[in-house]
């Protein structure tokens with residue numbers, strides 16, 4: 001099993017990665033959280049059917065009552081109503097400040113359960129047990145949130161987990177579309193920080209359905225190392241952490257405007273990344289074979305364009321509420337080189353002019 005240590009000003013914690021990494025969860029809780037009175041596992045309907053019994057079985061011998069609360073899948077979990085229902089359930093089961101939450105699922109579950117943990121009685125500990133490729137990104141770094149109809153992750157806090165157990169065996173049940181969604185965040189991490197890793201991905205990953213466990217482990221580990229290093233330097237996003245938002249300015253707008261679920265998070269981020277690469281070429285003379293990148297993305301099954309139903313004016317208005325906006329100017333993460341990101345203010349008219357590159361031509 002691989003272990004990566006994350007050290008932020010508010011908390012240091014381990015990330016365990018490997019097949020059956022969750023086998024070490026009972027021992028970790030016994031060793032570090034023996035005083036915990038109750039554990040609440042928050043998971044979604046799909047993951048509950050697939051993996052909840054395994055985790056509950058593992059924890060059955062630790063002598064702490066284990067409860068579970070099952071929420072809807074995907075972005076449907078990141079709503080105020082579901083958040084409130086989790087709090088109500090926790091109160092009805094007499095959880096208190098000596099309780100702990102386990103987030104079992106993908107990024108949506110992790111974001112929701114982490115926010116429930118951060119706010120229940122002003123904050124209790126939680127452990128991330130990610131089950132998607134994407135959640136190598138979401139489980140690390142402590143951004144936890146729910147959505148508002150006006151934007152993604154608008155209501156949230158920073159609340160670091162006590163540990164992350166990334167069990168590769170859970171990925172075996174992941175549908176191809178979810179693998180694709182997660183791979184977009186791997187590409188993002190490579191683009192912002194590691195040209196060698198990016199070249200490796202570009203040369204070696206031409207299909208997502210034939211990835212070996214060794215390849216998956218490599219990309220999850222390297223992705224987490226990159227994320228952890230950035231979060232260690234800037235836990236609360238006052239500076240470099242914003243680089244992890246490459247592709248997200250437009251990505252969040254596409255996700256939100258199309259209706260959550262139409263594009264998965266990673267699918268939308270991939271289109272946002274293509275737009276950011278296009279702007280980077282134009283504004284910062286980024287030397288990249290963008291057409292080759294787009295062909296690669298298409299070959300992996302990504303949509304690389306959007307249709308007229310998502311109109312430019314709505315996209316711009318949505319992006320005006322992005323958390324990186326400064327004095328009403330939309331700020332994008334661009335690249336000077338692969339591995340060298342830079343923040344850039346882009347005027348509304350420039351955004352409108354350039355958005356045409358991501359519209360379907362016929």
Ligand SMILES: NC(=O)c1ccc[n+]([C@@H]2O[C@H](COP(=O)([O-])OP(=O)(O)OC[C@H]3O[C@@H](n4cnc5c(N)ncnc54)[C@H](O)[C@@H]3O)[C@@H](O)[C@H]2O)c1
Pocket residue numbers: 044045046047050073074075078105106107108109110111131132133134135137138139140141142143144152153170171172173174175178181182185264265
């Ligand atoms: N906090 C952060 O730093 C951060 C980083 C990246 C993304 N995010 C958020 O994460 C979310 C996207 O993450 P995600 O794609 O993992 O979300 P998700 O939790 O919605 O999972 C995607 C789908 O896969 C299913 N699933 C999960 N694990 C499975 C498994 N092992 N086998 C079969 N099906 C499984 C889920 O039920 C769901 O339908 C978005 O809300 C995004 O905003 C947060």
Ligand SMILES: O=C(O)C(=O)C[C@@H](O)[C@H](O)[C@H](O)COP(=O)(O)O
Pocket residue numbers: 137141143152153185237241242244245248323
């Ligand atoms: O950890 C971060 O910082 C990120 O930006 C990671 C992103 O992949 C993730 O989607 C995050 O939730 C976006 O945050 P937001 O602040 O733009 O809502």
Ligand SMILES: [Zn+2]
Pocket residue numbers: 137185248265269
């Ligand atoms: Zn993301």
